[in-house]
Amino acid sequence: MQNMESTKKKLPMVWIAAGIMVVLLFCVGLTFALAVLPLQKATNAYNMAVSEYNVHADAYNALIGTTSVANLDGFPSSADKLSTVDANLSAVVHSFFNGNSAKKTQTDIQTIRELSGYLEENGRILKQITAPSGEWVMNRLRNVDDVLEIQAVTPDNDPNGLLNKENGGYTACIYFTATGINVEGTSPVSKGSDGGGAIEVYGTLGDAEARCQYLHGFDNTILYTGSYAIVGTMVIRVSYIYTEAEQYEMTDRIVKEFTRLETT
Incomplete structure (x- = not known):
C-alpha cells in the first residue's frame, strides 16, 4: 500500500515537470519564430546593404585617385569599406543572446543606406x-554672384599659351570679370585674372597640381596674381585686387556652384 501511495504522489510531479517542459519548449519556439528568425532575415538584409555600400565605396575611392577633394568640405579622402557578418543560424542565435535584434539591425541597415547615398552623390559631384x-x-560661372562677363580663351588669344598644350596644358580656360574690380582691358581675357579671375581646366589631377606648384613660385612676390585652389581637376584663380577674405569668398561661391548637382 505504501508503494502505491508513493507512486500516486510521484505522478503529479511527472505531469508538472512535463507541463513545465512544454511551456519551455513553447517559449523557445515563440522566441525562435518572433525574434531569431526575423534577426536572421535582417542580418541577410544587412549584408546586402553592406555589399551595395562597398560598391559605392570602391567607385568613390577610384575617383579620389584621379581628382582632388582637398578644398571641398564633407568629402572624405577615402571611403572605408565595411565587413559583412555571419548569417548562419548559430551565429545569429549567439548575436541574439548578446543583445542584438531585428530592430537594431534595421536601424544599422538604414544608416548604411544613407552612407551609400552620400557616397553615390559625392561620386556624381566628383565626376562633374x-x-x-x-x-x-x-554655364556654372553665370550663376555665381559678382561674376560679370565671361570669356573662354582660344588658340589666338590665350595669354598663357597653354590651351591644349601637351605635358601640362589646360583643356579650357575661362576668364571672368567681377564686381568692384576695374583694370585695363577690353574683354575678360585681355584683363586676365586681375579682372576677376579664371578657371583653368586640366585633363588630369597631376597637371592641375603642377600648375598650382608653378603659381606657388610667385607667392609673396610682386608677380603675385591672386589666390588659386584645385577643385577636381580645375584650378580656380581669383584676382589679387580682392582682399584675402574676398578672394576666399569668391572661391567659395564658385566651388559651391561647381559642386551643385542638377535636380532631376
Whole structure:
C-alpha cells in the first residue's frame, strides 16, 4: 500500500515537470519564430546593404585617385569599406543572446543606406568637376554672384599659351570679370585674372597640381596674381585686387556652384 501511495504522489510531479517542459519548449519556439528568425532575415538584409555600400565605396575611392577633394568640405579622402557578418543560424542565435535584434539591425541597415547615398552623390559631384568641358564651366560661372562677363580663351588669344598644350596644358580656360574690380582691358581675357579671375581646366589631377606648384613660385612676390585652389581637376584663380577674405569668398561661391548637382 505504501508503494502505491508513493507512486500516486510521484505522478503529479511527472505531469508538472512535463507541463513545465512544454511551456519551455513553447517559449523557445515563440522566441525562435518572433525574434531569431526575423534577426536572421535582417542580418541577410544587412549584408546586402553592406555589399551595395562597398560598391559605392570602391567607385568613390577610384575617383579620389584621379581628382582632388582637398578644398571641398564633407568629402572624405577615402571611403572605408565595411565587413559583412555571419548569417548562419548559430551565429545569429549567439548575436541574439548578446543583445542584438531585428530592430537594431534595421536601424544599422538604414544608416548604411544613407552612407551609400552620400557616397553615390559625392561620386556624381566628383565626376562633374573632373575634366569638365569649357561650356559646362561657363554655364556654372553665370550663376555665381559678382561674376560679370565671361570669356573662354582660344588658340589666338590665350595669354598663357597653354590651351591644349601637351605635358601640362589646360583643356579650357575661362576668364571672368567681377564686381568692384576695374583694370585695363577690353574683354575678360585681355584683363586676365586681375579682372576677376579664371578657371583653368586640366585633363588630369597631376597637371592641375603642377600648375598650382608653378603659381606657388610667385607667392609673396610682386608677380603675385591672386589666390588659386584645385577643385577636381580645375584650378580656380581669383584676382589679387580682392582682399584675402574676398578672394576666399569668391572661391567659395564658385566651388559651391561647381559642386551643385542638377535636380532631376
